[in-house]
Amino acid sequence: MKKIIILLVFITGFYSCQDQLDITNPNEVTNQSFWQNESDAIKGINSCYSTLHRGAFSRWQLMLYDLRSDVGTSNSPWSDLANAMNNFIQPDSNFGPVADVYFDNYVGIFRANQVIANVPNIQMDEQLKSRILGEAYFFRGMHYYHLASLWGNVVLQLEPSKPSDLPSNASEAEVWAQCISDLTEAASRLPKMYSDPNDEGRITKGGAYALLGKAYMQAQDYSSAKDALDYFITGEGVGIYDLVADYSDNFKVTSEFNKESVIEWSYIENPTEGTDNDVASANHNFGTSIGQFYAPPGIGWSDGEALRWVVGEFEIEKTIANERDPRLAATYLYDYTDEAGPSATMVYGQTWEQRYGTTNNRVFFRKFLHDHIRDFEGYRGINNYRFIRYADVLLMYAECLNATGATNDAYQYVNKVRSRVGLAALPTDLNQEEFLTHLKHERLLELTGEGHRFNDLKRWGDLNASLSTNDPGFNNFQAGKHELLPIPQRDLDINPNMTQNPGW
Template sequence: MKHIIITFSILLVLSAGCKRDFDAANPNAPTIESFWKSSDDAVKGINAAYGTFYRTPALYSRWIYYHGILKSDEGFGSGGDGGLNNLMRFNQTNYNEGLTALTWETLFVGVFRANQVIANVPGIQMDETLKRRIIAEAKFLRALFYFNLTLYYGRPPLQLTPSQTTDKPANATTQEAYAQVAQDLNEAIPDLPERYTGTDLGRATRGAAYALLGKTHLQQRNYQLALDAFSWLVTGPGRQLYALTADYRDNFIVTKENNSESVFEIQFNENQAENTDDDVDESRVNNTGTSIAQFFGPPAVGFNDGAARRWLIDEFLQESTTTGARDPRLAASFIFNNMDPRGPEFSMVYGQTFASRYGNGPNANGVWFRKLLNDHWKNEEGFRSPNNYRIIRYADVLLMYAECLNGLSRTEEAYPYVDEVRVRAGLPTLTSARPGLNQEQFLNQLKHERIVELAGEGWRWADLLRWGDLSPALANRDPEFEGFIPGKNEYYPIPQRDIDLNPNLTQNSGF
């Protein structure tokens, strides 16, 4: 049921480092000159760029969720991983710490692979439509990698050609980095298809590029540019391609992947490359599943390395549906003692009741993020989850579109797009529940709407950063924010080893 066939091996050889005389040719290794010759090479090259998603553990296999979810006030390091727990407390003294340095490194592996495609595919004699599409996909992927680099590190160097050992690029400013992301996406959009079928499902689409472009502008609070990008999906041609699913939960289960609400999602397979279900790294085999379910899974079924803050539950309980029921998104988003309103004796956790698993013990009040888990079909987690990660959903686009309208002082026009999301959850429309909000009140309402719609999906840190809400004051929700230092902890440190190798790189403020 999974759709992109990932071809890693050729470009892994081209990009791997080893200790040897770099002036001497390796007669057993493919070279750039011998590789980029055919349409098949071009496809292998772009597939290798997608393959960066699966490098364990730094990106979408595991750690990207730590950065977007656990570091925010939604979550925390709840297990025995001391490095993770210190990072979530904003206590980092080792700037080469794997959680931050390896994520940086892996994102640049993705940039390198995309750059190879962009530089070499234009010279291949092949079908021109496919050529343009592959180059556009590479620009989308480079944009996605740089979006993450800018979101989490603030000032990445811009490397826009295949890197050489002599390259020593300086930091870009945050604005320059986001401008490059926007440029790549604008150049990619005309040559990206609106949709794919068959084995190509999961590749970058035009809608995905418009959505990421909108996110890029919105993150800088450039509301008009963001609105223009989102308009393609909300009021333009994309309106015929995307729609909210009838059942909210369908966005988080393996049997409903690539549905009408999916704008872009990472495709995962239950990896069968080894005989045991163990954590794997790319030096041995690529894990085409994701290991995050094992690390976010609650005790007895997973490692419980990351969990949710309980204040989130209260956020969902602020309103009832039009029939007086509880917001159905609550139980779809979290595992906790009252997933079933009747209590822990009726709330099921991987085939057992919450009461039987955790009783009155230390986990009795625990809350765990559910959307990336597999409790709907398994009784325990593992390292090779096939559950796709939906990076961008149409509901997210609708809420961002409303945020843009409100930011442009067009608050009244923004109501219908929030209403679409609320009605799907069974809530009364915002138009009827809270008419006449001013700009500031509407933004505060949107902050609530994004929590209850998108909790545990990886966008909370970006939201808090964009709104200027990151501060020690969040400690009333998340005690870890007592260690937050404004002007420093908005971004991670740049790895010290990169600065040591490149005299043109400078460290982020406060580190």
């Protein structure tokens, strides 16, 4: 059963009468009146989870990772969106869908900093206190993971911010270092599992170690990344996680929080919601709208879609039983999602042929849609976002082993992922470079549409204009500029100590 994460809004205000007397509202929650007991600490950390329901996380951030890589594109009639998300054209650094991701990550950092600053002073159960602090360190580290990935040289705010704060940018390397520090602290405090069903979806020690491994890899420290991921392979995490038998179960409402899920963000539908507003209304939107923006025409806005070249990558290799890779149908909605073709491929209650004819060759990301449970999309979707799966961990571990000269030990982890979908084991005579080539292909097929491709390309040094062969958007790509997004001008205007990213 899905668990509702409580939204906590901190409001600190002062009301002034015409006679200039300051009157304190006794019913108003302030930082001075809050943070008194264990209940406040729990509400505080729950506010960090509530950040995940804001538009940046339930919509735009995944699109930035998918569409700015070579697996996605945008044919949106909203030209500013298509240009910013796919074509590396963004003349306005304050453009809402992009700037909101930047701002919402800082909302999350502010909330985590509140917990880190105030919870240590609360008299409460020490074990619970340490766990709550671990969750807060995780969230701060995760938000800096996204900021380092997308903006690089951002401000490090490690205490609750004040209007008078005017910090300078940190370097991208310094942001990664802070991310790593926070996730290391989180991993030391978090539990392996939660015994209370009401805590389903809370971050675990495994979640912290998995994201820590990713952060080390982006920082090109493969040895430390392997040490972090050892938790799953030789450490306390052995036996907690495994691959599910059916690959598609990782993307269905009916099989959420399964044994393959390492980090999973929960989304629910509030039947009283009358708007898609995810911040300002009393009926806060706890759902996800990614389906509304990714679904095919006639169902959603289709502002983000896939590129067909990846379909061909799936078709290179047959399974041992001489069948198509089953990940293809789970990953995409297109004219041959069903191998029988457009007349057999179902798209939200109708065939592809009925909706789009037989000559439409567009392809749509399927993994976080709702076509398996209903014939519509909307702004209040309930399909959870699986941020990190155990299959990703296995492939990361194999990459780390290969990068550190242990290629012979790496095969088994890639082969486990391949075996789940019926593919033969890799040839065993690969050198380090050849193994990495195979691993890049495997990550493409296993993880496309889950928001990891952009960082993969960046880590491998493959994020460059040559990708225009498969993705015309990269015709505009400029090395030294487009690896990072522009810092919103609004921040630069109010903080003279900040500087814009190179090239912008």
